[in-house]
Amino acid sequence: MRFMLMHKLDESRPELFRPTPEFMAAMGRFMQEATEAGVLLTGEGLRPTSEGAARITVSDGKQTVTDGPFTETKELIAGFALIQAASLEEAVKWGRRFAELFDDVEVDVRRVAEMADVAPPA
Numbered sequence: 001m002r003f004m005l006m007h008k009l010d011e012s013r014p015e016l017f018r019p020t021p022e023f024m025a026a027m028g029r030f031m032q033e034a035t036e037a038g039v040l041l042t043g044e045g046l047r048p049t050s051e052g053a054a055r056i057t058v059s060d061g062k063q064t065v066t067d068g069p070f071t072e073t074k075e076l077i078a079g080f081a082l083i084q085a086a087s088l089e090e091a092v093k094w095g096r097r098f099a100e101l102f103d104d105v106e107v108d109v110r111r112v113a114e115m116a117d118v119a120p121p122a
Helices: 021-036 088-099
Strands: 002-010 040-045 054-059 062-067 075-084 106-111
Touching (some): 021 040, 021 088
Antiparallel strands (some): 002 075, 054 062
């Protein structure tokens, strides 16, 4: 099963988007370990919404595009990892280890919907 780990940061704290060399080294070790364990499929950090972002909203069939920064939203997804895990419990284990890299973070662990999960039976 694939799971998405998403971490959120407070965009009103710009220092959180400028990681220290020590943090980057710790993140590198975590990513290497997850890769060697065969769990990590991909993972990336995201730039603040002030550095190239847009939000598309559809209401009653009408689209609205809002350019960043999204000042009305404090916590936004700041990065993600896509992992392969045998169970939610295993994914949470990796998510907890990922969260340990931060002093203050919220990490969501969500199972990816596969086509077989949503396709109508034949």
